Amino acid sequence: MKNESLIIMVGGASSRMKRSLESTTLDESTKKIATAHHKSLIPVGKNNRPFLYYLIENAVNAGYKKIFLITSPENKAFHDLVNADYFSFDLSVRFAIQHIPHGREKPLGTADALQQCLDQYPELKEGYFTVCNGDNLYSVGALKDLKADRNAPNALISYGSSGFEFTDERILKFAVMDISSDGFLQGIIEKPESGEVEKYKDETNELRVSMNIFSFSGEQVYPFLENCPLDKVRSEKELPKAVANLIKELPKSMVCIPRSEHIPDLTAAGDIRLFKNLE
Template sequence: MKLLILAGGMSSRMKKNIEGNTNLDPKLIEQANTLPKSMIGLGKDGRPFLDYVLFNAAQAGVKEVILLLNPKDTVSQPYYEKLMQVEKNWGLKINFARQLIPEGREKPLGTTDAIEQALAQFPAWKTSRFITCNGDNLYPIEAFRLLLDEKYPNAMLDWDTDGYTVERVRNCAIVKKDEDGYLVDLIEKPNDEEWVKIVETMPRIGISWNIFAFTGADVMPFLEKTPLHPIRNEKEIPVTVRLFASEKPKSIYAIQISDFIPDLSSKQDIADVMQALNYEI
Protein backbone atom coordinates (compact mmCIF):
# COMPACT_ATOMS: atom_id res chain seq x y z
CA MET A 1 0.00 0.00 0.00
CA LYS A 2 2.91 2.32 -0.81
CA LEU A 3 3.06 5.17 -3.32
CA LEU A 4 6.04 7.16 -4.59
CA ILE A 5 5.04 10.45 -6.23
CA LEU A 6 7.64 12.09 -8.47
CA ALA A 7 7.37 15.84 -7.95
CA GLY A 8 11.00 16.91 -8.21
CA GLY A 9 11.05 18.44 -11.68
CA MET A 10 11.82 22.06 -12.50
CA SER A 11 8.33 22.84 -13.91
CA SER A 12 10.04 24.56 -16.85
CA ARG A 13 7.07 24.16 -19.23
CA MET A 14 4.70 25.57 -16.63
CA LYS A 15 6.84 28.68 -16.20
CA LYS A 16 6.83 29.58 -19.91
CA ASN A 17 4.71 32.54 -20.95
CA ILE A 18 1.16 31.63 -21.92
CA GLU A 19 0.40 32.05 -25.64
CA GLY A 20 -2.60 33.99 -26.95
CA ASN A 21 -5.48 35.50 -25.02
CA THR A 22 -6.40 33.95 -21.70
CA ASN A 23 -9.03 34.46 -19.02
CA LEU A 24 -6.79 32.81 -16.46
CA ASP A 25 -6.84 34.43 -13.03
CA PRO A 26 -3.65 36.51 -12.58
CA LYS A 27 -3.22 34.90 -9.15
CA LEU A 28 -3.04 31.49 -10.80
CA ILE A 29 -0.52 32.77 -13.33
CA GLU A 30 1.58 34.06 -10.44
CA GLN A 31 1.38 30.68 -8.68
CA ALA A 32 2.28 28.88 -11.91
CA ASN A 33 5.38 31.07 -12.21
CA THR A 34 6.55 30.72 -8.62
CA LEU A 35 5.31 27.42 -7.10
CA PRO A 36 6.02 23.78 -7.89
CA LYS A 37 3.25 22.99 -10.37
CA SER A 38 1.73 20.29 -8.17
CA MET A 39 1.19 22.96 -5.48
CA ILE A 40 -0.82 25.38 -7.65
CA GLY A 41 -4.12 26.09 -5.89
CA LEU A 42 -6.98 24.69 -7.99
CA GLY A 43 -10.43 23.19 -7.58
CA LYS A 44 -13.36 24.45 -5.52
CA ASP A 45 -11.34 25.50 -2.51
CA GLY A 46 -8.11 26.48 -4.24
CA ARG A 47 -6.36 23.42 -2.81
CA PRO A 48 -3.00 22.31 -4.25
CA PHE A 49 -3.37 20.01 -7.24
CA LEU A 50 -1.35 17.37 -5.37
CA ASP A 51 -4.04 17.18 -2.67
CA TYR A 52 -6.36 15.58 -5.20
CA VAL A 53 -3.77 13.02 -6.27
CA LEU A 54 -3.19 12.07 -2.63
CA PHE A 55 -6.92 11.96 -1.88
CA ASN A 56 -7.59 9.61 -4.80
CA ALA A 57 -4.70 7.38 -3.73
CA ALA A 58 -5.98 7.23 -0.15
CA GLN A 59 -9.50 6.38 -1.37
CA ALA A 60 -8.02 3.45 -3.28
CA GLY A 61 -6.26 2.08 -0.20
CA VAL A 62 -2.77 3.59 -0.27
CA LYS A 63 -1.42 4.02 3.28
CA GLU A 64 2.11 5.36 2.94
CA VAL A 65 3.56 7.92 0.53
CA ILE A 66 6.95 9.32 -0.40
CA LEU A 67 6.86 12.74 -2.01
CA LEU A 68 10.05 13.05 -4.05
CA LEU A 69 10.69 16.81 -4.20
CA ASN A 70 13.10 19.22 -5.82
CA PRO A 71 15.78 20.40 -3.36
CA LYS A 72 14.72 24.01 -4.03
CA ASP A 73 11.10 23.29 -3.10
CA THR A 74 10.41 25.09 0.19
CA VAL A 75 6.61 24.86 -0.06
CA SER A 76 5.45 21.25 -0.34
CA GLN A 77 7.00 19.66 2.75
CA PRO A 78 5.87 22.32 5.28
CA TYR A 79 2.35 22.23 3.82
CA TYR A 80 1.96 18.45 4.16
CA GLU A 81 3.68 18.34 7.53
CA LYS A 82 1.02 20.78 8.74
CA LEU A 83 -1.77 18.62 7.29
CA MET A 84 -0.39 15.62 9.16
CA GLN A 85 -0.18 17.63 12.40
CA VAL A 86 -3.89 18.51 12.21
CA GLU A 87 -4.80 15.01 10.93
CA LYS A 88 -6.23 16.22 7.64
CA ASN A 89 -3.96 14.04 5.54
CA TRP A 90 -6.58 11.42 4.54
CA GLY A 91 -5.01 8.81 6.81
CA LEU A 92 -1.76 8.82 4.85
CA LYS A 93 1.72 8.60 6.29
CA ILE A 94 3.61 11.10 4.14
CA ASN A 95 7.39 10.93 3.88
CA PHE A 96 9.68 13.34 2.05
CA ALA A 97 12.71 12.70 -0.15
CA ARG A 98 14.75 15.08 -2.29
CA GLN A 99 16.06 14.56 -5.81
CA LEU A 100 19.51 16.06 -5.48
CA ILE A 101 20.93 17.58 -8.66
CA PRO A 102 24.41 16.31 -9.63
CA GLU A 103 27.24 18.81 -9.63
CA GLY A 104 27.60 20.52 -12.97
CA ARG A 105 23.91 20.17 -13.88
CA GLU A 106 21.11 22.71 -13.62
CA LYS A 107 18.24 20.20 -13.79
CA PRO A 108 17.51 16.85 -12.11
CA LEU A 109 18.74 13.69 -13.81
CA GLY A 110 15.30 12.33 -14.77
CA THR A 111 12.52 10.11 -13.47
CA THR A 112 14.59 6.93 -13.11
CA ASP A 113 17.13 8.85 -11.07
CA ALA A 114 14.23 10.20 -8.98
CA ILE A 115 13.12 6.68 -8.07
CA GLU A 116 16.69 5.62 -7.33
CA GLN A 117 17.22 8.57 -5.01
CA ALA A 118 13.92 7.99 -3.20
CA LEU A 119 14.77 4.32 -2.61
CA ALA A 120 18.25 5.25 -1.40
CA GLN A 121 16.70 7.61 1.15
CA PHE A 122 14.12 5.01 2.22
CA PRO A 123 15.97 1.68 1.91
CA ALA A 124 13.08 -0.38 3.32
CA TRP A 125 11.17 0.35 0.13
CA LYS A 126 13.79 -1.55 -1.88
CA THR A 127 12.23 -4.81 -0.67
CA SER A 128 8.63 -3.56 -0.93
CA ARG A 129 6.05 -3.42 -3.67
CA PHE A 130 5.10 0.19 -4.46
CA ILE A 131 3.32 2.32 -7.02
CA THR A 132 5.20 5.18 -8.64
CA CYS A 133 3.57 8.02 -10.58
CA ASN A 134 3.98 11.62 -11.68
CA GLY A 135 2.90 14.48 -9.45
CA ASP A 136 1.30 16.46 -12.29
CA ASN A 137 -1.26 13.92 -13.52
CA LEU A 138 -4.61 13.45 -11.78
CA TYR A 139 -4.86 9.67 -11.66
CA PRO A 140 -8.38 8.43 -10.82
CA ILE A 141 -9.13 6.24 -7.80
CA GLU A 142 -9.59 3.24 -10.09
CA ALA A 143 -6.03 3.58 -11.43
CA PHE A 144 -4.56 3.15 -7.95
CA ARG A 145 -6.98 0.33 -7.14
CA LEU A 146 -5.98 -1.65 -10.21
CA LEU A 147 -2.29 -1.39 -9.36
CA LEU A 148 -2.76 -2.29 -5.70
CA ASP A 149 -3.86 -5.76 -6.86
CA GLU A 150 -1.12 -8.14 -5.65
CA LYS A 151 -1.78 -10.57 -8.53
CA TYR A 152 0.92 -8.88 -10.63
CA PRO A 153 4.18 -8.05 -8.79
CA ASN A 154 5.06 -5.60 -11.56
CA ALA A 155 2.37 -3.86 -13.58
CA MET A 156 1.47 -0.73 -15.49
CA LEU A 157 -1.67 0.91 -16.84
CA ASP A 158 -2.48 0.83 -20.54
CA TRP A 159 -4.74 3.81 -21.22
CA ASP A 160 -7.37 3.94 -23.96
CA THR A 161 -6.90 6.76 -26.48
CA ASP A 162 -10.46 7.24 -27.74
CA GLY A 163 -11.15 10.97 -27.99
CA TYR A 164 -7.46 11.93 -28.12
CA THR A 165 -5.94 13.63 -31.16
CA VAL A 166 -3.27 11.76 -33.09
CA GLU A 167 -0.80 14.48 -32.10
CA ARG A 168 -1.58 13.93 -28.39
CA VAL A 169 -1.21 10.16 -28.69
CA ARG A 170 2.08 10.43 -30.57
CA ASN A 171 3.46 12.64 -27.83
CA CYS A 172 3.10 9.74 -25.38
CA ALA A 173 4.64 6.27 -25.06
CA ILE A 174 2.68 3.63 -26.99
CA VAL A 175 2.10 0.38 -25.08
CA LYS A 176 2.94 -2.77 -27.04
CA LYS A 177 2.00 -6.02 -25.31
CA ASP A 178 1.82 -9.73 -26.09
CA GLU A 179 -1.27 -11.92 -26.44
CA ASP A 180 -1.31 -12.52 -22.67
CA GLY A 181 -1.28 -8.82 -21.82
CA TYR A 182 2.37 -8.49 -20.76
CA LEU A 183 4.42 -5.51 -21.88
CA VAL A 184 6.74 -6.11 -24.82
CA ASP A 185 7.78 -2.54 -25.59
CA LEU A 186 7.11 1.13 -24.91
CA ILE A 187 7.45 3.17 -28.09
CA GLU A 188 8.05 6.69 -26.84
CA LYS A 189 6.97 9.56 -29.12
CA PRO A 190 6.94 7.40 -32.29
CA ASN A 191 8.39 8.89 -35.47
CA ASP A 192 6.48 8.77 -38.76
CA GLU A 193 7.78 5.33 -39.73
CA GLU A 194 7.03 3.87 -36.31
CA TRP A 195 3.56 5.43 -36.28
CA VAL A 196 2.61 3.93 -39.65
CA LYS A 197 3.63 0.49 -38.35
CA ILE A 198 1.67 1.00 -35.13
CA VAL A 199 -1.49 1.94 -37.02
CA GLU A 200 -1.10 -0.99 -39.43
CA THR A 201 -0.39 -3.68 -36.81
CA MET A 202 -2.20 -2.66 -33.61
CA PRO A 203 -6.03 -2.85 -33.67
CA ARG A 204 -6.10 -0.91 -30.38
CA ILE A 205 -3.57 1.79 -29.48
CA GLY A 206 -2.94 2.35 -25.77
CA ILE A 207 -0.58 4.77 -24.05
CA SER A 208 1.34 5.04 -20.80
CA TRP A 209 0.77 7.85 -18.29
CA ASN A 210 3.86 6.92 -16.25
CA ILE A 211 2.13 5.08 -13.43
CA PHE A 212 3.61 1.69 -12.53
CA ALA A 213 3.66 -0.85 -9.73
CA PHE A 214 7.09 -2.34 -9.03
CA THR A 215 8.55 -4.85 -6.65
CA GLY A 216 11.71 -3.16 -5.45
CA ALA A 217 14.02 -6.15 -5.80
CA ASP A 218 12.81 -6.75 -9.37
CA VAL A 219 13.18 -3.22 -10.68
CA MET A 220 16.41 -2.17 -8.91
CA PRO A 221 18.84 -3.77 -11.43
CA PHE A 222 17.09 -1.98 -14.30
CA LEU A 223 17.06 1.37 -12.53
CA GLU A 224 20.81 1.04 -12.08
CA LYS A 225 21.57 0.09 -15.70
CA THR A 226 19.33 2.68 -17.37
CA PRO A 227 21.48 4.79 -19.73
CA LEU A 228 21.25 8.54 -20.21
CA HIS A 229 18.88 9.58 -22.97
CA PRO A 230 21.04 10.64 -25.95
CA ILE A 231 19.11 13.90 -26.48
CA ARG A 232 17.63 14.88 -23.10
CA ASN A 233 20.67 13.65 -21.14
CA GLU A 234 18.42 12.21 -18.41
CA LYS A 235 17.60 8.76 -17.09
CA GLU A 236 13.94 8.19 -17.92
CA ILE A 237 11.53 5.61 -16.51
CA PRO A 238 10.12 4.56 -19.94
CA VAL A 239 13.65 3.43 -20.89
CA THR A 240 13.94 1.52 -17.59
CA VAL A 241 10.61 -0.20 -18.22
CA ARG A 242 11.64 -1.12 -21.77
CA LEU A 243 14.82 -2.71 -20.47
CA PHE A 244 12.86 -4.60 -17.83
CA ALA A 245 10.32 -5.92 -20.35
CA SER A 246 13.02 -6.83 -22.88
CA GLU A 247 15.34 -8.70 -20.52
CA LYS A 248 12.59 -10.31 -18.41
CA PRO A 249 9.64 -11.10 -20.71
CA LYS A 250 6.21 -11.50 -19.12
CA SER A 251 7.30 -9.54 -16.06
CA ILE A 252 5.23 -6.36 -16.43
CA TYR A 253 1.49 -6.82 -16.89
CA ALA A 254 -0.31 -4.00 -18.78
CA ILE A 255 -3.79 -3.39 -17.37
CA GLN A 256 -6.23 -1.68 -19.71
CA ILE A 257 -8.05 1.39 -18.35
CA SER A 258 -10.23 4.03 -19.98
CA ASP A 259 -10.48 6.96 -17.52
CA PHE A 260 -9.45 10.40 -18.74
CA ILE A 261 -6.28 11.91 -17.23
CA PRO A 262 -6.13 15.65 -16.48
CA ASP A 263 -2.51 16.64 -17.09
CA LEU A 264 -0.98 19.76 -15.49
CA SER A 265 2.05 20.42 -17.68
CA SER A 266 1.65 24.04 -18.77
CA LYS A 267 -0.48 27.12 -18.10
CA GLN A 268 -2.69 26.10 -21.02
CA ASP A 269 -3.76 23.05 -18.99
CA ILE A 270 -4.94 24.95 -15.93
CA ALA A 271 -8.47 25.76 -17.13
CA ASP A 272 -9.16 22.14 -18.13
CA VAL A 273 -7.79 20.84 -14.84
CA MET A 274 -9.97 23.31 -12.91
CA GLN A 275 -13.05 21.79 -14.52
CA ALA A 276 -11.97 18.28 -13.51
CA LEU A 277 -11.45 19.26 -9.85
CA ASN A 278 -15.13 19.83 -9.12
CA TYR A 279 -15.44 17.59 -6.05
CA GLU A 280 -14.85 17.99 -2.35
CA ILE A 281 -11.94 16.23 -0.66
Protein backbone atom coordinates in the same frame (compact mmCIF):
# COMPACT_ATOMS: atom_id res chain seq x y z
CA MET B 1 1.66 -9.04 -2.70
CA LYS B 2 1.20 -6.07 -0.36
CA ASN B 3 1.41 -2.63 -1.95
CA GLU B 4 0.42 0.28 0.29
CA SER B 5 3.02 2.81 -0.90
CA LEU B 6 2.65 5.41 -3.63
CA ILE B 7 5.68 7.33 -4.87
CA ILE B 8 4.81 10.61 -6.59
CA MET B 9 7.44 12.36 -8.68
CA VAL B 10 7.01 16.14 -8.37
CA GLY B 11 10.54 17.44 -8.70
CA GLY B 12 10.55 18.61 -12.33
CA ALA B 13 11.04 22.13 -13.58
CA SER B 14 7.53 22.55 -15.08
CA SER B 15 9.13 24.27 -18.08
CA ARG B 16 6.23 24.00 -20.53
CA MET B 17 3.80 25.27 -17.93
CA LYS B 18 5.92 28.33 -17.18
CA ARG B 19 6.53 29.12 -20.85
CA SER B 20 2.79 29.12 -21.55
CA LEU B 21 1.71 31.41 -18.69
CA GLU B 22 2.02 34.68 -20.59
CA SER B 23 -0.51 33.60 -23.22
CA THR B 24 -3.28 32.81 -20.71
CA THR B 25 -5.90 34.93 -18.94
CA LEU B 26 -5.26 33.42 -15.50
CA ASP B 27 -5.41 35.70 -12.49
CA GLU B 28 -2.08 37.09 -11.30
CA SER B 29 -2.03 35.13 -8.02
CA THR B 30 -2.29 31.82 -9.90
CA LYS B 31 0.41 32.90 -12.34
CA LYS B 32 2.67 33.82 -9.44
CA ILE B 33 2.29 30.38 -7.85
CA ALA B 34 2.78 28.63 -11.18
CA THR B 35 5.95 30.62 -11.80
CA ALA B 36 7.46 30.12 -8.36
CA HIS B 37 6.54 26.48 -7.67
CA HIS B 38 6.05 23.09 -9.27
CA LYS B 39 2.85 22.95 -11.30
CA SER B 40 1.36 20.28 -9.01
CA LEU B 41 1.01 23.04 -6.40
CA ILE B 42 -1.14 25.29 -8.59
CA PRO B 43 -4.55 25.88 -6.92
CA VAL B 44 -7.47 24.38 -8.86
CA GLY B 45 -11.10 23.44 -8.32
CA LYS B 46 -13.95 24.97 -6.39
CA ASN B 47 -11.98 24.98 -3.14
CA ASN B 48 -8.81 26.41 -4.69
CA ARG B 49 -6.58 23.62 -3.39
CA PRO B 50 -3.27 22.51 -4.92
CA PHE B 51 -3.61 20.04 -7.79
CA LEU B 52 -1.49 17.52 -5.86
CA TYR B 53 -4.07 17.45 -3.07
CA TYR B 54 -6.61 15.79 -5.39
CA LEU B 55 -4.14 13.14 -6.56
CA ILE B 56 -3.31 12.28 -2.95
CA GLU B 57 -7.03 12.20 -2.12
CA ASN B 58 -7.55 9.63 -4.89
CA ALA B 59 -4.62 7.59 -3.57
CA VAL B 60 -6.12 7.55 -0.07
CA ASN B 61 -9.48 6.47 -1.49
CA ALA B 62 -7.67 3.69 -3.36
CA GLY B 63 -6.23 2.37 -0.09
CA TYR B 64 -2.67 3.66 -0.04
CA LYS B 65 -1.26 4.23 3.45
CA LYS B 66 2.14 5.75 2.64
CA ILE B 67 2.97 8.56 0.21
CA PHE B 68 6.53 9.40 -0.81
CA LEU B 69 6.98 12.76 -2.55
CA ILE B 70 10.14 13.09 -4.63
CA THR B 71 11.01 16.77 -4.74
CA SER B 72 13.94 19.09 -5.20
CA PRO B 73 15.73 20.31 -2.03
CA GLU B 74 13.73 23.56 -2.20
CA ASN B 75 10.48 21.93 -1.12
CA LYS B 76 9.00 24.16 1.59
CA ALA B 77 5.80 24.61 -0.44
CA PHE B 78 5.22 20.85 -0.42
CA HIS B 79 5.69 20.74 3.35
CA ASP B 80 3.21 23.61 3.63
CA LEU B 81 0.65 21.55 1.68
CA VAL B 82 1.08 18.52 3.92
CA ASN B 83 0.78 20.70 7.05
CA ALA B 84 -2.30 22.61 5.84
CA ASP B 85 -5.44 22.40 8.00
CA TYR B 86 -7.47 20.81 5.20
CA PHE B 87 -4.84 18.08 4.65
CA SER B 88 -6.37 15.65 7.14
CA PHE B 89 -5.77 12.31 5.44
CA ASP B 90 -4.98 9.23 7.50
CA LEU B 91 -1.63 8.36 5.93
CA SER B 92 2.11 8.77 6.27
CA VAL B 93 3.77 11.34 4.00
CA ARG B 94 7.53 11.25 3.57
CA PHE B 95 9.85 13.32 1.42
CA ALA B 96 12.65 12.05 -0.80
CA ILE B 97 15.05 14.62 -2.21
CA GLN B 98 16.44 14.31 -5.72
CA HIS B 99 19.88 15.84 -5.42
CA ILE B 100 21.64 17.18 -8.51
CA PRO B 101 24.98 15.45 -9.16
CA HIS B 102 28.13 17.50 -8.94
CA GLY B 103 28.90 19.15 -12.26
CA ARG B 104 25.27 19.27 -13.50
CA GLU B 105 22.83 22.15 -13.50
CA LYS B 106 19.62 20.12 -13.53
CA PRO B 107 18.39 16.77 -12.13
CA LEU B 108 19.47 13.52 -13.74
CA GLY B 109 15.99 12.32 -14.76
CA THR B 110 13.08 10.23 -13.52
CA ALA B 111 14.96 6.92 -13.17
CA ASP B 112 17.53 8.74 -11.03
CA ALA B 113 14.72 10.31 -8.97
CA LEU B 114 13.24 6.91 -8.20
CA GLN B 115 16.64 5.41 -7.42
CA GLN B 116 17.41 8.22 -4.97
CA CYS B 117 14.03 7.65 -3.28
CA LEU B 118 14.80 3.94 -2.84
CA ASP B 119 18.27 4.75 -1.52
CA GLN B 120 16.78 7.12 1.05
CA TYR B 121 14.08 4.62 2.06
CA PRO B 122 15.71 1.18 1.72
CA GLU B 123 12.58 -0.63 2.87
CA LEU B 124 11.10 0.13 -0.55
CA LYS B 125 13.72 -2.12 -2.15
CA GLU B 126 12.19 -5.08 -0.33
CA GLY B 127 8.53 -4.53 -1.21
CA TYR B 128 6.10 -3.38 -3.88
CA PHE B 129 5.05 0.18 -4.62
CA THR B 130 3.25 2.32 -7.18
CA VAL B 131 4.97 5.20 -8.98
CA CYS B 132 3.32 8.06 -10.87
CA ASN B 133 3.76 11.64 -12.05
CA GLY B 134 2.58 14.50 -9.87
CA ASP B 135 0.90 16.40 -12.72
CA ASN B 136 -1.60 13.76 -13.86
CA LEU B 137 -4.85 13.15 -11.98
CA TYR B 138 -4.98 9.34 -12.02
CA SER B 139 -8.31 7.82 -11.03
CA VAL B 140 -9.07 5.87 -7.86
CA GLY B 141 -9.72 2.84 -10.08
CA ALA B 142 -6.31 2.98 -11.77
CA LEU B 143 -4.54 3.37 -8.45
CA LYS B 144 -6.51 0.41 -7.05
CA ASP B 145 -5.63 -1.73 -10.07
CA LEU B 146 -1.94 -1.41 -9.29
CA LYS B 147 -2.48 -2.58 -5.71
CA ALA B 148 -4.26 -5.78 -6.72
CA ASP B 149 -2.62 -9.21 -6.86
CA ARG B 150 -1.22 -10.08 -10.27
CA ASN B 151 0.80 -12.71 -12.13
CA ALA B 152 3.97 -10.64 -12.53
CA PRO B 153 6.34 -8.71 -10.23
CA ASN B 154 5.68 -5.43 -12.07
CA ALA B 155 2.72 -3.78 -13.78
CA LEU B 156 1.56 -0.64 -15.51
CA ILE B 157 -1.74 0.76 -16.73
CA SER B 158 -2.25 0.51 -20.48
CA TYR B 159 -4.67 3.25 -21.44
CA GLY B 160 -6.84 2.90 -24.53
CA SER B 161 -6.32 6.10 -26.49
CA SER B 162 -10.00 6.20 -27.51
CA GLY B 163 -10.83 7.03 -23.89
CA PHE B 164 -8.78 10.22 -23.93
CA GLU B 165 -10.14 13.69 -24.60
CA PHE B 166 -6.82 14.78 -26.10
CA THR B 167 -6.25 15.62 -29.75
CA ASP B 168 -4.64 12.98 -31.99
CA GLU B 169 -1.59 15.23 -32.24
CA ARG B 170 -1.17 15.28 -28.47
CA ILE B 171 -1.71 11.52 -28.15
CA LEU B 172 1.16 10.92 -30.57
CA LYS B 173 3.45 12.70 -28.10
CA PHE B 174 2.77 10.01 -25.51
CA ALA B 175 4.55 6.67 -25.27
CA VAL B 176 2.88 3.84 -27.18
CA MET B 177 2.95 0.31 -25.76
CA ASP B 178 3.84 -2.92 -27.52
CA ILE B 179 1.92 -5.65 -25.67
CA SER B 180 2.09 -9.41 -26.14
CA SER B 181 -1.05 -11.45 -26.85
CA ASP B 182 -1.03 -12.67 -23.25
CA GLY B 183 -0.88 -9.14 -21.81
CA PHE B 184 2.79 -8.52 -21.01
CA LEU B 185 4.74 -5.42 -21.93
CA GLN B 186 7.19 -5.99 -24.79
CA GLY B 187 8.22 -2.40 -25.45
CA ILE B 188 7.54 1.29 -24.90
CA ILE B 189 7.86 3.48 -27.97
CA GLU B 190 8.35 7.16 -27.16
CA LYS B 191 6.67 9.59 -29.57
CA PRO B 192 6.20 7.15 -32.48
CA GLU B 193 6.07 8.32 -36.08
CA SER B 194 2.48 8.57 -37.32
CA GLY B 195 3.14 5.87 -39.92
CA GLU B 196 4.19 3.39 -37.21
CA VAL B 197 1.15 3.73 -34.99
CA GLU B 198 -1.06 1.16 -36.72
CA LYS B 199 1.25 -1.77 -36.00
CA TYR B 200 0.97 -1.20 -32.25
CA LYS B 201 -2.83 -1.41 -32.09
CA ASP B 202 -4.23 -4.41 -30.22
CA GLU B 203 -6.77 -6.99 -31.40
CA THR B 204 -9.60 -4.54 -30.65
CA ASN B 205 -7.90 -1.92 -32.86
CA GLU B 206 -7.07 0.11 -29.77
CA LEU B 207 -3.82 2.02 -29.40
CA ARG B 208 -2.44 1.44 -25.91
CA VAL B 209 -0.62 4.34 -24.28
CA SER B 210 1.55 4.66 -21.17
CA MET B 211 0.81 7.58 -18.85
CA ASN B 212 3.74 6.84 -16.53
CA ILE B 213 1.94 5.01 -13.76
CA PHE B 214 3.65 1.78 -12.72
CA SER B 215 3.83 -0.73 -9.90
CA PHE B 216 7.24 -2.25 -9.21
CA SER B 217 8.98 -4.88 -7.19
CA GLY B 218 11.68 -2.77 -5.55
CA GLU B 219 14.15 -5.63 -5.58
CA GLN B 220 13.65 -6.30 -9.27
CA VAL B 221 13.58 -2.75 -10.61
CA TYR B 222 16.44 -1.26 -8.59
CA PRO B 223 19.37 -2.59 -10.70
CA PHE B 224 17.75 -1.19 -13.83
CA LEU B 225 17.39 2.24 -12.22
CA GLU B 226 20.99 2.17 -11.08
CA ASN B 227 22.32 1.08 -14.49
CA CYS B 228 19.96 3.14 -16.65
CA PRO B 229 21.91 4.77 -19.51
CA LEU B 230 21.71 8.47 -20.24
CA ASP B 231 19.31 9.55 -22.96
CA LYS B 232 21.36 10.74 -25.93
CA VAL B 233 19.31 13.91 -26.43
CA ARG B 234 18.29 14.94 -22.90
CA SER B 235 21.32 13.50 -21.10
CA GLU B 236 19.06 12.14 -18.37
CA LYS B 237 18.24 8.72 -16.94
CA GLU B 238 14.59 8.20 -17.88
CA LEU B 239 12.25 5.73 -16.20
CA PRO B 240 10.76 4.36 -19.47
CA LYS B 241 14.29 3.38 -20.56
CA ALA B 242 14.87 1.56 -17.26
CA VAL B 243 11.56 -0.26 -17.82
CA ALA B 244 12.56 -1.13 -21.39
CA ASN B 245 15.81 -2.68 -20.14
CA LEU B 246 13.96 -4.57 -17.40
CA ILE B 247 11.50 -6.24 -19.77
CA LYS B 248 14.26 -6.99 -22.28
CA GLU B 249 16.31 -8.86 -19.69
CA LEU B 250 13.30 -10.27 -17.81
CA PRO B 251 10.50 -11.02 -20.32
CA LYS B 252 6.98 -11.33 -18.91
CA SER B 253 7.98 -9.47 -15.77
CA MET B 254 5.57 -6.57 -16.36
CA VAL B 255 1.88 -7.12 -16.93
CA CYS B 256 -0.28 -4.49 -18.66
CA ILE B 257 -3.58 -3.60 -16.98
CA PRO B 258 -6.04 -2.14 -19.51
CA ARG B 259 -8.20 0.88 -18.74
CA SER B 260 -10.14 3.32 -20.89
CA GLU B 261 -10.63 6.78 -19.35
CA HIS B 262 -9.40 10.32 -19.65
CA ILE B 263 -6.39 11.38 -17.57
CA PRO B 264 -6.58 15.09 -16.72
CA ASP B 265 -3.12 16.63 -16.62
CA LEU B 266 -1.36 19.94 -16.11
CA THR B 267 0.98 20.21 -19.07
CA ALA B 268 0.36 23.83 -20.00
CA ALA B 269 -1.27 26.86 -18.38
CA GLY B 270 -4.39 26.43 -20.48
CA ASP B 271 -5.07 23.12 -18.71
CA ILE B 272 -5.65 24.81 -15.34
CA ARG B 273 -9.18 25.92 -16.15
CA LEU B 274 -10.15 22.30 -16.97
CA PHE B 275 -10.15 21.58 -13.22
CA LYS B 276 -12.55 24.35 -12.20
CA ASN B 277 -15.27 21.88 -11.11
CA LEU B 278 -13.10 19.77 -8.81
CA GLU B 279 -14.43 19.69 -5.25
